[in-house]
Amino acid sequence: MGLKDVIADDQKKFDFMTIAYIGMGSNLDGPELQLASALKALQGIPSTELLQYSSFYQSQPLGPQDQPDYVNAVAELNTSLTALTLLDHLQAIESAQGRLRDAERWGPRTLDLDLLVFGEQQIQDARLTVPHPEIARRNFVLFPLVELTSDLVIPAMGSVNDLLKQVGTTGLRKIKHK
Numbered sequence: 207m208g209l210k211d212v213i214a215d216d217q218k219k220f221d222f223m224t225i226a227y228i229g230m231g232s233n234l235d236g237p238e239l240q241l242a243s244a245l246k247a248l249q250g251i252p253s254t255e256l257l258q259y260s261s262f263y264q265s266q267p268l269g270p271q272d273q274p275d276y277v278n279a280v281a282e283l284n285t286s287l288t289a290l291t292l293l294d295h296l297q298a299i300e301s302a303q304g305r306l307r308d309a310e311r312w313g314p315r316t317l318d319l320d321l322l323v324f325g326e327q328q329i330q331d332a333r334l335t336v337p338h339p340e341i342a343r344r345n346f347v348l349f350p351l352v353e354l355t356s357d358l359v360i361p362a363m364g365s366v367n368d369l370l371k372q373v374g375t376t377g378l379r380k381i382k383h384k
């Protein structure tokens with residue numbers, strides 16, 4: 207085996223790992239603590255590593271305005287799980303932190319963990335659409351995401367930097383630096 211083969215072989219070992227971005231949001235029961243505790247829980251997901259996470263942002267609610275401001279952030283994971291198995295873990299963490307699955311749509315929540323991006327994959331499943339279709343419209347997703355990966359190109363959506371230029375900073379305030 208020559209050097210090239212050794213390098214190719216070495217990289218193949220990591221083919222099954224996927225970089226995933228998770229949007230985090232809370233506007234009930236101590237939003238900053240909810241996010242801090244969700245980050246701990248993300249570190250406990252099997253076959254998954256929390257690589258980094260963004261600053262925390264306070265953001266005005268999208269949807270009904272008669273609810274508290276949100277705290278939003280984005281986490282970067284490296285995982286060998288499938289997207290659907292990762293989703294199971296994210297939903298278990300939401301439930302453990304008091305998220306009521308059948309609560310009002312667009313209403314307040316203790317914890318929201320959205321699978322935003324899963325490697326290069328495009329997924330249309332009854333339970334899951336990836337990339338998350340709302341990324342391009344949400345400054346509270348794009349600003350924290352760009353902090354972590356300014357050169358990311360999202361499948362079928364384009365570069366996060368271009369997307370960022372198309373949303374304003376309305377309602378958004380950085381409250382805790384990375």
Ligand code: ROI
Binds near residue numbers: 265268312318346
């Ligand atoms: N609004 C903000 N600002 N942040 C969120 O995370 C968020 N999540 C939601 C809805 C209700 C759409 N609004 C939000 O699910």
